[in-house]
Amino acid sequence: MAGLDLKIGSLFKKKDRTAREAREPRGPAAVVQPMHRDSARKLKDKGSLPRFHSMASDQASGWAPDRFASMRAKLRLAFTPSQPVADRRMFAGREDVLKTVIRAIEDQRLHAVLYGERGIGKTSLLHMLSQAAQEARYIVVYTSCGANTTFDEIFRAAAADIPLLFHSGFAPTTSEAEKGATLADLLPPGPVSPHKFGDLCSKLTGTRVLIILDEFDRCESGAFRRDVAELIKNLSDRLGRVQLVLAGVAADLTELVEHIPSIRRNIFALRVPKLADAEVLQIVANGEREAGLTFDPAASTQVVAVALGSPYIANLLCHHAGHFALDQGRSTVLPRDVSDAVDRAVMEFQGRIGKPVQARIRQMFERGESEVLALAARAALSADGPFGAAELQAANGIDAKRAQHVLQELTNERLLLQQDDSEAGLRYEFAEEGLPTFLWISWAKENVRTEPGPARVANR
Ligand SMILES: Nc1ncnc2c1ncn2[C@@H]1O[C@H](COP(=O)(O)OP(=O)(O)O)[C@@H](O)[C@H]1O
Ligand SMILES: [Mg+2]
Known part of the structure; x- marks a missing residue:
């Protein structure tokens, strides 16, 4: 890692746009310049503004003849960086x-x-879990939590998905059960309490229910988390037929379920791991099959090298690289398409970083201190969150003195925040969530190349 040169200073300069980017539209023009009528007509005749490739009905648009139209449409479904996977294949x-x-x-x-x-x-995994449970005839209720989610809203809706015929007090032939009534019909009008819902669940027979609460961390209400903890306790004590699955962004379990320590033995906690390289290659192979594209082996290697086990980055790169190849009239994705995809990803990630943080990074680059950022980014990505001096050393093969220097410098710059965690020693995390990925992918833009010649992955 010695001599690592992270040349991302230029990213912050306006002129650093690829030729492809330069041809593409940016935001609305700030000033409308007067234009000669003839040149305006010429532009209009040429139809020079970019248009959509396909209609809202998913048919090819017809005004831009594109022999790859159907491949493009398939490519959109093959790599979905902004959506979880719902299709098993x-x-x-x-x-x-x-x-x-x-x-x-x-x-x-x-x-x-x-x-x-x-x-x-996480969400993709939950989709696969839901499908497997539904195959086994579980009733699955999936909810994505929001900032203002309430216990009453979620569990009243869950009760409405459980038919009354599974309640031991109602034979399937009773008129209520036959009319399609649900457990929600037994709930009193006031807010549902964990106790009341747990009571109702204990009466279930002949089925099992999974209630999935995705994005659990998004809900800001302490009362909601406490009530969910209370419900897990209540359900566990009664060996109920209802089980909860919670998912959320957290560095460790305690962070996600702060009110749940008392019921730790009733929960199975799993940190969703990074993908192995072979699994990233499988993402590429699945997409090739679905879209009818071929990835040159060096291009696949490059995706694996840059993705660093992230399914999101793998999907993003394959998606962009596939479109770049089709734009060039090829159905084979080459390493240069992946390099262009990395450039595009750098731009996307940069837009998500706050301006003050961008300014501090720019200053570090101008002072020639880019390597410090790269070392810390790699440590954060391999630790999947907060890291300490030991991880920083191990991830980069540097000595303790250098690691201390990196931590000190980035803490002074307020790019790394020190956490209060006496048990595990001092730990640090980046000031913004997307920062390690942005810094890593910017480094990869300059350093991970598999072209020309045989695959060469720098610094792995
Ligand atoms: N096992 C997988 N195979 C292929 N793509 C995946 C897999 N897991 C996640 N992805 C992709 O990674 C991205 C993030 O996945 P998602 O499930 O939304 O993550 P999370 O819920 O943890 O934020 C999405 O583009 C999704 O399509
Ligand atoms: Mg998710």
């Missing part, structure tokens, strides 16, 4: 993870908590 790897979660739910009757950074694949 597109879900890469993770068999062991899924098996472990199913065992915990089915054999140990535990409630499950899945945690990990954004983009690591």
Whole structure:
């Protein structure tokens, strides 16, 4: 890692745009310049503004003849960086993870908590879990929590998904059960309490229910988290037929379920791991199959090298690289398309970093201190969150003195924040969530190249 040169200073300069980017539209023009009528007509005739490739109905648009139109349409479904995977055929790897979660739910009757950074694949995993449970005739209720989610809203809706015929007090032939009534019809009008809902669940027979609360960390209400903890306790005490699965962004379990320590033995907690290189290759292979594209082996290697086990980055790069190849009239994705995709990703990530932080990074580059940033970014990514001096040393092969220098410098710059964690020693995290990825991918832009010649992955 010695001599690592992270040349991202230029990223902050306006002129640093690829030729492709330069041809593409930016935001609305600030000033409308008067234009000669003839030149205006000429432009209009040429139809020079970019247009959509396909209609809202998914048909090819017709005004831009594109022999790759159907491949483009398939490519959009093959790599979905902004959506979780819902289709089994597109879900890469993770068999062991899924098996472990199913065992915990089915054999140990535990409630499950899945945690990990954004983009690591929690929601996709939940989709696969839901499908497997539905195949086994579980009733699955999936909810994505929001900032203002309330216990009453979520569990009243869950009750409405459970038919009354599974309540032991109502035979399937009773008129209520036959009319399609649900457990929600038994709830009193006031807010549902954990106790009341737990009571109702204890009467279930002949079915099992999974209630999935995704994005659990987004809910700001302490009362909501306390009530969920209370419900898990209540359900566990009664060996109920209802199990909860919580998922959210957290560096460790305690952060996600701060009110739940008393019920730790009732939950199975799993940090969703990074993908192995072979699993990233499977994402590429799945997309190739779906879209009818071919990735040159050196291009696949490059995706693996830059993704660093992130399914999100792998999808993002494959998506952009595939479109770049089609734009060039090729159905084979080459390493240069992946390099262009990395450039595009750098721009996307940069836009998500706050201006003050961008300014502090720019200043570090101007002072020639880019390597310090790269060392810390790599440590944060390999630790999946907060890291200490030991991880910084191990991830980069540097000595203790250098590691201390890096930590000190970035703390002074307020780019790294020191956490209060006496047990594990001093730990640090970047001031913004997307920062390590941005710094890493910017470094990769300059340093991870597999072209020309045989695959060469720098610094791995
Ligand atoms: N096992 C997988 N195979 C293929 N793509 C995946 C897999 N897991 C996640 N992805 C992709 O990674 C991105 C992030 O996944 P998502 O499930 O939304 O993560 P999270 O919920 O942790 O933020 C999405 O683009 C999704 O399509
Ligand atoms: Mg998610």
